[in-house]
Amino acid sequence: MDVPLWRRRWWQATAIGFLAMLLICGGFLPRMTARSGGALVPSNPDPQTLELGRPSDLPLPSRVSVAQFEEKLFTFLNERQYVALGWRRDKSVRDTGPYLEGRSFGTHPAVRVYYSPGVIRWLLNGRAGTIPDGEMIIKEQYPAPAIRHRATLEGDLPYSLESWTVMVKDAAGSHDGWFWSNPAKGQRVVDNHVYPFADPISGFGLACIRCHAATQSPGAEPAHPANEFTFAALRNIEGFPGTPLTFKSDDSWRRGANEAKTEAVVKTAATADANLGPDPRSALGHPQSGAGFPSFFDAIKPVERAQLAVLPPVTHDWVVTNRDRSQEFLTANQCMSCHAGLLAPFGPTMFVPTGTNVEYGAEGWDVSPYGEWRWTPMGLAGRDPIVFAQIESEVQALCKQFESDPSRAGKLCATLADTCMRCHGSMGKRQFAIDHPDASNFSVDHIHEIADPAGHPGHGDAKYGALARDGVSCVVCHRMQPPAQPSSDHRPYLQYFLETANTGNYHLGKKGEIYGPFQDNEIASYAMEHATGLKPKQSAFLKSSQLCASCHTVVLPNVDRPLDHTDLSHQGDELTRGEVVPEFRKFHHHVEQATYLEWLNSEYENEIDLQNPRAKSCQDCHMSRGLKDETHGIDLAQLRSKIAVIQDTTYPEAENLVASDRLQVRTRETGFRRHNFSGLNAFLLEMFNQFDDVLGVPKTDYMTGSKQGIDHAVDHIARTARDDVASLAVTADWQGPNRLTARVVVANKVGHRFPSGVGFRRAFLELAIVAPAEPPRGPERIVWASGQTNDQGVLLGADGQPLATEFFARDPGTGRQQFQQHHEIITSPNQVQVYETLLRDAKGGFTTSFVRSCETVKDNRLLPRGWRREGPGPALTGRYLQATHPGPGASEDPRYQDGSGSDEVTYRIELPSAIDLSRLQVRATLYYQAIPPYFLRNLFETAPDGPATRRLHHLTSQLNLKGTAIEDWKLPITSARCTVKPQP
Structure with missing residues (x-):
């Protein structure tokens, strides 16, 4: 049907009016948009004529x-x-x-x-x-x-x-x-x-x-x-x-x-609202330890928190990369950004949840390199309160020894602190030496340096303290390379390495390079190089035990045993010959720590026997592949994960990205290694756990929101102690009326001595004869025991009092200091099998000094399997080989000669006649102490007025170990029990 004329004209008028409106509005549209900052731009604009606004007046x-x-x-x-x-x-x-x-x-x-x-x-x-x-x-x-x-x-x-x-x-x-x-x-x-x-x-x-x-x-x-x-x-x-x-x-x-x-x-x-409420410390306070602490460690009166020399918090440990090529190091938080755990929506990556929640702050295991490194002795090395107290005691003793020559005392003190900082403040010491090649030594005072309030954290001279406090940080290990042996040097390479790269004298690779274990064609290197200027490259050295050797082979002088320079025999001593510090060349030397050497003289080494089928490197044991958590049913033999959380090809589309093939971060089906650096120093971690305000490390992880990192680190220590350190077996037989013989065999499962590292660490056996509880609810009764302690970890005798050997009391008859011998047979509760090394200084007194170890009195620490007196080959000889040998007493024990890595102790026990002999049980437990009581007493008595010593006294005196893995100041390693058969 035809449309009426009036209607057609109405539509035409409407269309014309609408078109006119568009034209009118279109004329005003650019001006309307311009008022909101968005004027339409010509296709080829001149940036100088465009209205782009005015710059801010903010300072740089x-x-x-x-x-x-x-x-x-x-x-x-x-x-x-x-x-x-x-x-x-x-x-x-x-x-x-x-x-x-x-x-x-x-x-x-x-x-x-x-x-x-x-x-x-x-x-x-x-x-x-x-x-x-x-x-x-x-x-x-x-x-x-x-x-x-x-x-x-x-x-x-x-x-x-x-x-x-x-x-x-x-x-x-x-x-x-x-x-x-x-x-x-x-x-x-x-x-x-x-x-x-x-x-x-x-x-x-x-x-x-x-x-x-x-x-x-x-x-x-x-x-x-x-x-x-x-x-x-x-x-x-x-x-x-x-x-x-x-x-x-x-x-x-x-x-x-x-x-x-x-x-x-x-x-x-x-x-947003941080710092607006009261200081959380005012509500929490500090935990309290057992009341017995002051009676054993009374050289220092209790120190209040307000009197402590607290360490600068990690918020000051902030050294970024810059374009100054003289800077060789940066703090771990610059690596954290890409090598920490990540949760939803782009994770979980390097994080294993223990529940269904995968949001920020979820519970679970952060298995990322940064997340686990943070709570290891490596990550805390630059803040270790025990180390600083030890240095303080060494300095005090040196000042006393050379009080007649203050200048020499000052030089020796400064040189010793500088030497300790090669590992415990490594990056700060190295960067300081690069920037000041002719300056004095790097000192402990640098540890406390922070930026001026008008400056930035880690800028200027504050960077040295920031780098040092970061401990054995990411770029310490990931920039290491093997030292190149000169063609004119004809020593076996291993010998060359030992004599030139010990005591923290590690060798750095090329500037601008950083090393990892994966092949160059398997890594997405672009983001790291763009972000930091460091080019990641593959290096097999990252898998070598030599990577660990520089800080775990420590050679130090005996400052109370100077060399007689008229005697030329010392010139052939490889320890003195390898000393790089002129001030120390005037003294005899000793191997203070031999963990790497011990591994070389074990069945696990692969640097002499390159094809050893039983080989396990340091990394094989101390960097876990998998994760076990019995509580949450987690048992992963190999973690599978990416190793970086950059904006890769799994992220939403974005403009101006690099080509996608340069952002392909692989999920590692194999080769992912945790940076948990398995060890047993739960004492150190508990201090950081309970005194984060003093030691300066917050317990919440920025990248994941997890608050469980340090708890999981302690859990891992307890699991390592239980599963991987030693095995123990016990048997018992009657040898006559009321006379019981128990045999305990302890076997070392680790690839070096146990204990290893610094000489004051110790392990000990507790053997208890227990009468089971009588019905209905009577308590069990210990009828005989060797190796019991109080809540301070002090070994007790039959009378329940500390053993005279615990603090080396002098024998009233001979005047000699008493100690626990290496025992093959034990007949008294006052005898305890303690696995330790004991040293005397030049005056004949027991010492825990690192630079006065003139005589080894005892070293019965458990040897590793495969140990041989002659060593593994000609590359390990002389003083370095001798450092792996057992000490007096143990050296005559057949168990310390057969390469089994074991010890057997026989207990001959006379039991009271008034007990029921038909229902007895024998229980044996191996315990470990990273900081035994006698060591602490030595520190507190040597430098009672030192700020680091007073800080450690406060931490240890206030440490609450109830319900922790180290309750009663000891870490259980393994235990065994057997029932005593009734007498015929």
């Missing part, structure tokens, strides 16, 4: 302290001054990843980004060259997904704003050249150097780099200054052509109640 972050810059930055953000400055911004709030089933899979929440003028000019220039200093990228962050903000008016949008992530260009501050900040809305400046040591909100070298290192500027080499760190793209920005990336979003956000907060939101919220 590197020129003021972090707190001073944050004060200005947070005001700038909270007042949204960048809007008033007319900065270009994104076209709308946009997502950074999908939003599905109540969870954001974005790298950030929903965002809208503002760009300072210089950033826009750089983008218009094709992302070529470097962004000028002072330019900024400000990312406003809103609850995801972006669709929830689509209908929000511009004036109302700030009400939904939750936080920002900010990049400020400042090339002087770090290798990547950016200062990063992640404040919450309303953020105040947080002093994160105050307990509980919150993770930094702002700074150079923050974890943001783990994702931003995946970017690439056109044609730039990975480590070049022009290879910038931003994903910024013009298509996201108002006034420029193109459409921003979009991601799928379902409607689950409308329900709201079950939304999972992103990691970034949780972290930001956690720091």
Whole structure:
């Protein structure tokens, strides 16, 4: 049917009017958009004529302290001054990843980004060259997904704003050249150097780099200054052509109640109100140890916490990479960003949950390199309160010995502290020597150095303390390489290595390189090289026990036994010949620690017998492949995981990424090794667990939110002790009325002596004859025992009092100090089989000094399987071979000659006549003490006024071991029992 004429004309008029409206509005549209900072841009714009806004007047972050810059930055953000400055911004709030089933899979929440003028000019220039200093990228962050903000008016949008992530260009501050900040809305400046040591909100070298290192500027080499760190793209920005990336979003956000907060939101919220409440220490206080402590260690009166010399917190341990090629080291938090655990939404990676929760803060095992290293004696080596007290006692003794020659005493003290710092403050000492080749020694005082309040953590001279406190850190091991033997040196290489690379004198590889165990063609190296300037390369040395040897073969002088330089025989002594410190060449030397040498003289070595089928390197035992957790039913023989948590090809799409084949991070089906460095020093960890305010290491992991790291480290020690250290068997027979003979066989399962390392560590056997409980609920009764202790770990005699041998009391008859001999037969409760090394100084007194070990009185520590008196071959000879031999007493024991790594002790026991002999049980237990009571007493008596000694006294006196793995000051290793058959 024909349309009426009037209706056709009405449609024509309407169409013409609508077209006119479009033309009119189109004329005003550019001006309307310009008011919001987004004028349409011509196809070939001149950056100098565009209206891009005005720069900020913020100072460069590197020129003021972090707190001073944050004060200005947070005001700038909270007042949204960048809007008033007319900065270009994104076209709308946009997502950074999908939003599905109540969870954001974005790298950030929903965002809208503002760009300072210089950033826009750089983008218009094709992302070529470097962004000028002072330019900024400000990312406003809103609850995801972006669709929830689509209908929000511009004036109302700030009400939904939750936080920002900010990049400020400042090339002087770090290798990547950016200062990063992640404040919450309303953020105040947080002093994160105050307990509980919150993770930094702002700074150079923050974890943001783990994702931003995946970017690439056109044609730039990975480590070049022009290879910038931003994903910024013009298509996201108002006034420029193109459409921003979009991601799928379902409607689950409308329900709201079950939304999972992103990691970034949780972290930001956690720091927003830090320092605003009372100091948590005021509520927690410090635990209390047994009341008996003061009676055994009375050289120092109780020290209050306020009087302690506390260690600077790890928030000061912040040394980033920069473009100064003289810098060789950086702190572990720069590795943490990519080599820590990660949870949802892009994990779990290097994290094994113990429940169904995989969100930030979930319970589980952080098996990442950083997460486990943190709670090992390696990660804590630069903060070890026992080491600093030991150094203090050595210095005090030297000052007393050479009091008539203060100048010489000062030189020896400084040289000794410098020597200790080769391992315990390794990076700080090495960097100090690089920067000051003609300066004095690196001292313990450097450990306490922190940045001036007007500076940045780890900048200037403060970097030496920061690096030293970081202990045996990532780049200590991962930059090591074998020393090159000169062609004119004809010693066997192993001999050359031992004589030139002991006592922390390890060799570094080429500058700018960092080494790992995986083949070069199997690693995604781009992100590391971009982020740090370090190029990762494969090196077999990372799997060699020689990597560990430099710090676990320690040769030191005996300062109370000077050399007679008229006697030329000492010139052939390889220990003295290898001394690199002139001040120490005047003394006889000894091998203070021989763990690597002990391994060489065992059935596990593979550096002499390269094809040894039974070989196990240090790494094979001390870097676990799998994970066992009986409580949660976890038994993984081999962990399978990526070893880096960069923004790889599994992340949402983003602009300006490097080619995807350079971001392919493999899941390692084999070869993943934990950095748990299995050992037995639970005493050290308990101090850090209970006194984090004094020793400066917070217990919450930044990357995962886990609070269980140190607890899991102690659990692992207990499991290692139980399963991997030693085996024990016990049998018992009657030898006559009331006369019982029990035989205990202990076998060493580790690849070196047990105990090993520093000489004061000890293990001991407890043997108890037990009458079982009488019904219905009577207590069991110990009718005879050897090796019992009190709650301070002090060995007790038959009368329940400390044995005279515990503190080397002098025999009233002979005047000689008493000690526990190596026993093959024990007949009294006052005799205890203690596996230890005991040393005398030049005056004949027992000593725990590292530099006065003139005479070995006893060394019956359990030998490793395969030990041979003649050693494994001609490369291990002389004093180095002798250091693996048993000491007096044990050297005559057949068990210490047969290579079995075992010991047998026979107990001949006379039992009281008034007991029921028909229901007896024999129980044997092997215990371990990393810091035995006599060692502590020696420290406290030698330097009672020293700040490190007083600190250790406070820690040990207040340590609460009830219910821990080391209750009663001893770690159970293994136990066995047998029932005594009734007499015929």
